[in-house]
Amino acid sequence: MIHLLVDPFSLGFMRRALAGCLALAIAGPPLGVFLVLRRMSLMSDVLQHGILPGIAVGALVGGLSVYAMGLGGVLAGIAVALLAGALSRATGAREDSQLAGVYLLALASGVALLSARPGIDLAHLLFGSVLAVDDPALYLMAGVATLVLPALALIWRPLVLESFDPDFLRAEAGSGAAIHAAFLALVVLVVVSGFTALGTLMSVGLMMLPAIAARHWGETLAAQVASAVAIAVLSVLIGLLLSYHADLPAGPAIVLTTGTFWAIGLLAGPRFSLRQRLRASTAGMPRLRAGRD
Numbered sequence: 001m002i003h004l005l006v007d008p009f010s011l012g013f014m015r016r017a018l019a020g021c022l023a024l025a026i027a028g029p030p031l032g033v034f035l036v037l038r039r040m041s042l043m044s045d046v047l048q049h050g051i052l053p054g055i056a057v058g059a060l061v062g063g064l065s066v067y068a069m070g071l072g073g074v075l076a077g078i079a080v081a082l083l084a085g086a087l088s089r090a091t092g093a094r095e096d097s098q099l100a101g102v103y104l105l106a107l108a109s110g111v112a113l114l115s116a117r118p119g120i121d122l123a124h125l126l127f128g129s130v131l132a133v134d135d136p137a138l139y140l141m142a143g144v145a146t147l148v149l150p151a152l153a154l155i156w157r158p159l160v161l162e163s164f165d166p167d168f169l170r171a172e173a174g175s176g177a178a179i180h181a182a183f184l185a186l187v188v189l190v191v192v193s194g195f196t197a198l199g200t201l202m203s204v205g206l207m208m209l210p211a212i213a214a215r216h217w218g219e220t221l222a223a224q225v226a227s228a229v230a231i232a233v234l235s236v237l238i239g240l241l242l243s244y245h246a247d248l249p250a251g252p253a254i255v256l257t258t259g260t261f262w263a264i265g266l267l268a269g270p271r272f273s274l275r276q277r278l279r280a281s282t283a284g285m286p287r288l289r290a291g292r293d
Contacts (some may be wrong), residue, residue, distance in 0.1 A: 015092030018132045019127040020197050021236040023145035024206055028190045029228035032211030037163050042099055047191050049103040050080030066136045070192050077188035080106055096207040127251045129198040138198035144193035148186050155182055162218025206232055213262035216269030231261045
C-alpha cells in the first residue's frame, strides 16, 4: 500500500503535477465558493471556453510558450467577461443568454484558430496532461496562487459585503464595480494557470466542484472555504494516483474524484443532503400523527 501511494511521486513529472495542482487546489476553491454564493456559477463555464481564443492567439504569436499562451488566455478571459456584461447592460437582455452566446462563439473560434496551428495537441489543451507540466508551467501555477491568495485576502471584506448586501456597500463605499472586476480577474488567472495540467475544460472543475460540495459540509462562509480547499487537496492526491495507476488523463481523474466527494455530501452530508431531508421528514411524522389524533 505504501508503494502504491508513494512510488508514483518518485517521478519528476508526477511531483511537478502534484505541486502545481496543489497550488490550484488552494487558490481556486475559495473563488469558487464566492462564485456559488454570488450565483455566478455559469461565469466559470464562460471563462473556461473564453480563454481558448487567447491561448490560440498566444500559440500563434509566441509558439508553445506557456507564458505566451497564458497571457493570451488572461486577456481573452477578461475581455469575454466584460463583453458579456456590456452586452447585457446595452441591450437590456438577460445576462445568462449573453454569456451563453459569447462563450459558444469563443469556443468555436478558439478551436478554429488552434486547428490552423500545426503541432498543437487540442486534446491536451482541452483536458490537460501531467506530462505537460514542465518547470515553466509549474512556476506559472505557483506564481498565480501566490498572487491570488493575498489579493483575495485584500478584497475579502468588501467582497463578502457585496455578496450579501450590495446596497449597503454602494451606500458606504460607492459602486462595487472595482471589487467585482478584481474578483473576475482573479478567477481568470486561476482558470488560465491550470490549463496545462488540467486543460481548459477541466481546470474549472477543481475550482467549482469543491465549492459546490462544501455547501453540504460547512455552515459559515469560512467553513465552506476550508471544506472546499480540503476536498480539492484530497481530490488532487487521489486523482493523480488514480491517473497514474489506471492510465487515465489527470484532469478527468481529479474532477471525477471531486465529483465523488460532492456525491457523498449530497447523499449524506450534514447540510442540504438527502439523508438530512429524510431524517427531518421522518422526525415530523410522529408529530403529524399526534396532531391528527
